[in-house]
Amino acid sequence: MSCNDVCLPYTEEGLGIRNLETVNHVANMRHIWHIVSKKKNLCVEWVTRKHIRGRHFWLMPISAESSWIWRSFVKERDKAAHFIQHQIGNGRVTNMWLDP
Structure with missing residues (x-):
């Protein structure tokens, strides 16, 4: 019996x-959604303070010194970008070149 079975x-x-x-x-994918939508929870707070630090999530490099969970988020972000759209609203928090 295989794994698929x-x-x-x-x-x-x-x-x-x-x-x-x-x-x-x-x-x-769910964690990435929480990060880019700036949901108020402990994981997003940790990621924002430890890794993002004012930079843009979609452009963050993968560092060998980063935690395994952060590296897994960064590796998955290209797949997540296909499912995320940014609502422009008044335009103050939208980056026209970087936000999906």
Whole structure:
């Protein structure tokens, strides 16, 4: 029985076990959404103070000294950009060249 078979639901003769790669991808996407929407939570606060520090999230380099979780967010951001759109509003917090 392969990993793909194990991750199938019971109704399709699988064991109903979640694919951890997919779960991790989805969790990273959600964290990226929280970062770019500036949601008020501990993870976003930590990322903003430790890594972003006034720079633009979409242009941040991947540093070897960065934590594994920050590197995983940065690696996933290109995929996340396809799902995120910025509502311009009054234009004060919008960067025309960088915000999706």
